[in-house]
Amino acid sequence: MSKPLSKLYFDPYLFFSIAFVCILGLFFLYSASNTDLAIVTKQGVYVVVGLFLMLLISQAEPDFFRRISIRFYLLSTALIILTAFIGPEINGAQRWVRIGYISFQSSELFKIALPIFLAAFLCDKKLPIRGRDVLITLFIIAASFLLVARQPDLGTALIILFSGVFVLFLSGLSWSFIGAAFAAFIISSPFLWSLFLQPFQRQRIATLFNPESDPFGAGWNIIQSKIAIGSGGLFGKGFGMGSQTQLNFLPETKTDFIFSVIGEEFGFVGVLFLLSIYLFILMRCFYLALNARDRFCRLVIGGLSLTFAANLLINLSMVIGLLPVVGMPLPFISRGGSSLLSLFFAFGIIISMGTHKKFLPQ
């Protein structure tokens, strides 16, 4: 099978909307970093490199990803395990791995590798999927989750869990199994609470429901974030004018809490505008998933775009106080090369899967 070399696999809707969010993100970052141009420039380089990476990856044939999926998954797993041994400990967590001059969060690759691997594993299974295959899939998901959760990085681990479960669900998991699993989760949740959550993670969940109980400790971030967003009002305080942001009352303005900066300085109108772009990106992914050429592509597009949605929604829920504080950046906007490049990587794959069509219909 051959394809014309002249053809460029490109989705203008996704490409330009993502590029637009990234450019807006650079402006937000400029304000959130107290006008630190060095940070913005570095992030800008990542954005440009990322857009090219996305374009490049989207040229690859979908079956290429299917062929390498198991090697890709094993490589990611190896990096995670490597991180546990050689990764530097930062704030009590080992999340980073350094290879040569490049250091990145190894779990970022995992977020992509797992859904592709599961999609490849499940895409030729007959409906309904047999119990044995379901169990294998669940085992892989659980193992992946635990590997990341013990770093500890509950936020990313949850995303990985979601990414696996999304693929499993989309691939045709039987409804009776879903019902049974849901019931089991509800029953076992108290054990999960005490077994898997670190004390600081439990503290964060407790704080969510009553942030004022600990206004200067764990509750501080949530309280200050809500004040920042709430005081933005309808039109916001203006670019670079947010007192919560500029006077450092808001924590982590460049990373997890950058949405609060946007809410404070651009108000409800700015928030609506930004969220509508995100919504547009998701709708386009939904469209591509429904119109993809085969089951594998459908599962990968669905899995990756829903993982992106989970990432986005968890960050938003966290900064407005609907979820406990878990480390989770705002996609395409928060500072950080690893998460940005992995997002471009994921969307490159989505575009590849969405734009490649089979030449020989059966």
Added chain:
Amino acid sequence: MIFEERQLEKNNFTVRAIILFAMVAIVFAMILVRVFSLQISSYTEYELAALNNKNYSVPVQALRGEIYDRNGNALVSNNPTFDLIAEPHLIEDPIIFLAKISEIIALSNIEQANFLKLYLQKASLNKELVIKKSLTQQEIARFKVRSFAFNNMFIGKRYRRVSKHPELFAHALGYTSRSDATNQSLSDIPKNHWRDAEFIYANGFIEGRTGLEETYNSFLQGVHGKRILEINAKGRLLQSLNFTPPLRGSDLHTSLDLDAQKTAAKMLGARKGGVVAMDLVTGGINVLFSSPTYSINKLANGLSVDEFKELLEDINKPFFNRAVQGRYPPASTIKPAIGMFGLAQGLIDWKYSIDDPGYFVLPDDGRVYRGWKKGGHGNVNLQKALLISSNTYFFTLAYRSDMSDLSDHLSKFGFGKKACLDCFDEDPIFLPSPDWKLTNLNASWFTGDTVNVGVGQGFALATPMQLANYASLLANKGRFFKPSLVPFSQDDQQLQIWEDQNFSAFDWNQMHTALTDVVESDLGTGRRLKSLKNFKVAAKTGTAELVSLDSKEAYEDVRGNIANRDHAIIVAFGPMPNPRYAVSVVIENGESGGVVAGPVAIEVLKSLINE
């Protein structure tokens, strides 16, 4: 896979994708609702919270009003001192900085250590740091010529509250000291911001503790201003957003008289006692002096713990304000009041006389009450009894009196209640009466108790303030103003007119004549005072017994211990016949009212009248 199977799989995928994307849409909607509630519904609440985060309000201290005497002499003022103040955030190297200052202004080890200890913290918060307090004129001059070299340092003016006469007016004016008490004009400023206040006094917030400083504290202190600063999350001060200037406190113009007060202090010397003098026209207190005294400047501007302890434990009790708190038997000075009671009740008239053998025998139990002169004064009427201070006459009169009626009568003269309108912590003492004795001592009243009250002993007690008030009432013939240190406006002045109609103008004139004779005639107990002045004075002397004795010989035995000696008392007013000032003097263990307390009263009157 066959085509149908593929189609089935695709439909299955579509249904499930719709379910998941719909869930995403629902969460999206929840987030939007939440953001709407934060930014639109609860906007005002969060806007206020954001302002409270960054706005840091601090008080700006107001300058306290000054206190003057009736001639405009400053009694308490605000004296500027100059402090060397650094702005640590502009200093690069604290060690080099200190070395550079030391070239022009010597710093003690404590000052250097203090600077180094606070330097980093103050620098990070953008706050000022006082390096050295109370610079000398030379130090200020040396700094000023080199100030161009120090952009991180300046000289700040701070005040100290000082009196030119720190000991003379200690009890009348009282003192101020550091305060943290909640202050009404600062109620909207959180308490933990107080340490960052802009102080105008070198010792921070001050508050009147005693005397006029306490009584008129809110009048003197003014209204503190407010500055709103912008701070960041670390508490660093960034800029001033709003400034409400303070309102300087009002000055207090008192009726005190510097010269008369000086005279009282000089005349009392090292002796313990109290002097109060009043202006009969206004009720203003011209002299309020208690001896021994202490320095209010020291108390207001820092006293070591040892020095304070020493003052507190001094057996002569310098803090004790004898003028308004000292409880002394009025002794014979009460006799004019007792005499007037007899007249009012019709028990005696001016002609009524008794034979004074030098003692009085209580008919009930045969107990003997002695006079001061062995052998007595012979035949005495009221006028003579006042002149020579016959105890027997007043024993006899008191014996015939109903104690409840006599109590009411003494109350009209101001005994048993606070006399002064604005004195600090005045002791009202109590009115001797059967009810009082039953309640407080759980004992019934004896006729002998009444007989003692008749000569101002026993349960009769008064402060120098009450005695001066009593003297002014006698001088003004029952018409008097409530004494006060700060003259009240005409409307507020509490004019009191004694409502007892049983006194005729004749009785009052007779009383004035009798009391003038105490000093001006050759027989009076105050006759030695006659030559000390060039105007006529009315007076009544008293000698308060501390130990109850039967004879003069017994007294000679106990007077070896100074603390057992009688108190010398006098109430006086003049110039007669139209008196303008009244005065009372009590000298503890002074023994003779006429000889010891008398000259003090005369000199104070002279100082007031001859001005």
